[in-house]
Amino acid sequence: MRRRLHAWQVLLWWHHFFLLWITIDGQARYTIPEELKQGSVVGNISKDLGLVVSELYQRKLRITSEAGKQYFTVDLAKGELVVSERIDREGLCGPKSPCLLPLEVVIENPLQLHRVDIEIQDINDNSPEFPTKKRY
């Protein structure tokens, strides 16, 4: 079957290319356990990306996620990345390991994009294994 390129696909490509091209002024990576409570601090994103906390609000810092859902927010007063929704590792990655959630941090004036990868650890990884069959 012949595949046709639709205008929106071209746009999407262009968008991705453009993002890649101007991207990566800074990068950070955090590892968090899954099912962190809402409001948990992931890290000081301002420090790790080399941003000035007092500018975050003016520069309209925002986070976009390829996952669609907004699991994180940034506390603009403190420069901290905060969990805004409980993350279900299974739902996000299934059995895939490591489970990476890529985020883009966008700030304006001048426009900068930062990439932040969140690795979500399976909290069951370290727990003891239980035998599947019970013995009596």
Ligand SMILES: *[C@@H]1O[C@H](CO)[C@@H](O)[C@H](O)[C@H]1NC(C)=O
């Ligand atoms: C985060 O880092 C920035 C820059 O180093 C610092 O000014 C700010 O106080 C830090 N925030 C917290 C909550 O520690």
